[in-house]
Amino acid sequence: xxxxxxxxxxxxxxxxxxxxxxxxxxxxxxxxxxxxxxxxxxxxxxxxxxxxxxxxxxxxxxxxxxxxxxxxxxxxxxxxxxxxxxxxxxxxxxxxxxxxxxxxxxxxxxxxxxxxxxxxxxxxxxxxxxxxxxxxxxxxxxxxxxxxxxxxxxxxxxxxxxxxxxxxxxxxxxxxxxxxxxxxxxxxxxxxxxxxxxxxxxxxxxxxxxxxxxxxxxxxxxxxxxxxxxxxxxxxxxxxxxxxxxxxxxxxxxxxxxxxxxxxxxxx
Amino acid sequence: xxxxxxxxxxxxxxxxxxxxxxxxxxxxxxxxxxxxxxxxxxxxxxxxxxxxxxxxxxxxxxxxxxxxxxxxxxxxxxxxxxxxxxxxxxxxxxxxxxxxxxxxxxxxxxxxxxxxxxxxxxxxxxxxxxxxxxxxxxxxxxxxxxxxxxxxxxxx
Numbered sequence: 001x002x003x004x005x006x007x008x009x010x011x012x013x014x015x016x017x018x019x020x021x022x023x024x025x026x027x028x029x030x031x032x033x034x035x036x037x038x039x040x041x042x043x044x045x046x047x048x049x050x051x052x053x054x055x056x057x058x059x060x061x062x063x064x065x066x067x068x069x070x071x072x073x074x075x076x077x078x079x080x081x082x083x084x085x086x087x088x089x090x091x092x093x094x095x096x097x098x099x100x101x102x103x104x105x106x107x108x109x110x111x112x113x114x115x116x117x118x119x120x121x122x123x124x125x126x127x128x129x130x131x132x133x134x135x136x137x138x139x140x141x142x143x144x145x146x147x148x149x150x151x152x153x154x155x156x157x158x159x160x161x162x163x164x165x166x167x168x169x170x171x172x173x174x175x176x177x178x179x180x181x182x183x184x185x186x187x188x189x190x191x192x193x194x195x196x197x198x199x200x201x202x203x204x205x206x207x208x209x210x211x212x213x214x215x216x217x218x219x220x221x222x223x224x225x226x227x228x229x230x231x232x233x234x235x236x237x238x239x240x241x242x243x244x245x246x247x248x249x250x251x252x253x254x255x256x257x258x259x260x261x262x263x264x265x266x267x268x
Numbered sequence: 269x270x271x272x273x274x275x276x277x278x279x280x281x282x283x284x285x286x287x288x289x290x291x292x293x294x295x296x297x298x299x300x301x302x303x304x305x306x307x308x309x310x311x312x313x314x315x316x317x318x319x320x321x322x323x324x325x326x327x328x329x330x331x332x333x334x335x336x337x338x339x340x341x342x343x344x345x346x347x348x349x350x351x352x353x354x355x356x357x358x359x360x361x362x363x364x365x366x367x368x369x370x371x372x373x374x375x376x377x378x379x380x381x382x383x384x385x386x387x388x389x390x391x392x393x394x395x396x397x398x399x400x401x402x403x404x405x406x407x408x409x410x411x412x413x414x415x416x417x418x419x420x421x422x423x424x
Contacts (some may be wrong), residue, residue: 031400031402035396042355042357042361045358050365108304109304
């Protein structure tokens with residue numbers, strides 16, 4: 001009797017054990033499937049975010065009829081008829097001077113140029129209130145240096161501002177080696193009145209190198225470590241660093257210039 | 269490793285992640301205006317064009333993710349465990365994409381970002397183990413069918 005009971009119990013225990021193991025396997029299978037599902041959702045989510053962000057953020061300007069490079073018409077129209085001399089744009093006797101330190105590869109300098117600069121040029125430079133100086137600090141990489149040399153060479157023909165404006169419009173991926181001779185020429189051909197081959201040949205001359213060295217030392221001596229950075233003040237007087245975020249919008253930039261103009265008028 | 273130990277480890281890792289993401293978010297908003305700064309590393313990465321996704325700074329996205337993970341760890345049940353794993357997978361995939369950008373597009377490495385990527389990967393690993401090793405719901409025969417019925421309604 002006792003024997004039979006024990007055997008029965010053993011069989012029951014073995015059955016229970018098998019059932020338990022089977023349930024365990026089933027649970028494991030279910031959990032693996034769930035994890036697989038969650039993983040698939042995660043991949044879809046991230047791919048979606050990356051595509052959406054990449055597609056929406058960096059929309060390139062389109063080439064319009066009659067243009068050899070996108071942005072050409074806007075750039076030439078913006079600076080048409082405004083006096084330029086080397087790295088300076090605007091009336092030499094304008095009461096206020098704004099100096100911009102920038103690298104042609106820097107995406108935030110691009111954002112400033114494409115979003116803020118045009119209304120400032122139209123409202124303050126064209127009207128003779130402000131003259132602007134472009135100091136090219138090529139620190140991001142060799143593409144920056146190549147771009148800076150060509151922009152300075154365009155400056156020798158008093159076309160630097162159109163050149164940098166158009167360069168920013170067509171700025172490529174940082175340090176990807178995109179600043180080739182072909183690219184520099186392409187931007188140059190978009191600038192109305194620029195002798196592109198002369199500028200290409202002028203890139204290596206001492207004046208250009210000196211101008212870039214001077215920009216670099218002026219930038220560091222003002223304590224700047226990033227671009228774009230700005231100095232503002234009375235023409236011929238002491239220029240002071242502009243507020244760190246003043247270049248972020250047309251509104252803040254205008255406010256900074258208005259303040260400087262008021263201070264200047266107060267002195268006179 | 270028991271469920272409680274795994275849960276502790278995940279909590280600690282998540283808090284470390286929150287720490288890193290908070291620091292980077294703070295640095296981002298603390299007047300470090302969008303400029304291209306000299307030198308390599310974090311400044312360069314944080315001022316690059318990939319430091320924002322759809323206008324939202326990446327550290328803030330990370331912070332939201334870690335807080336979400338923390339939330340999932342404070343809730344009991346199988347769905348919460350799966351949620352922890354799922355969010356961690358999203359975090360790992362996103363970190364992988366950002367690290368790729370750091371290496372091949374920005375050419376600079378931000379040690380804080382790498383730290384976060386490692387923490388996120390560990391969270392994903394432990395969260396996976398936790399889902400697979402979750403204790404069985406043998407809470408008495410009456411409860412079991414209800415639980416199973418519930419699980420069938422979960423999104424896979």
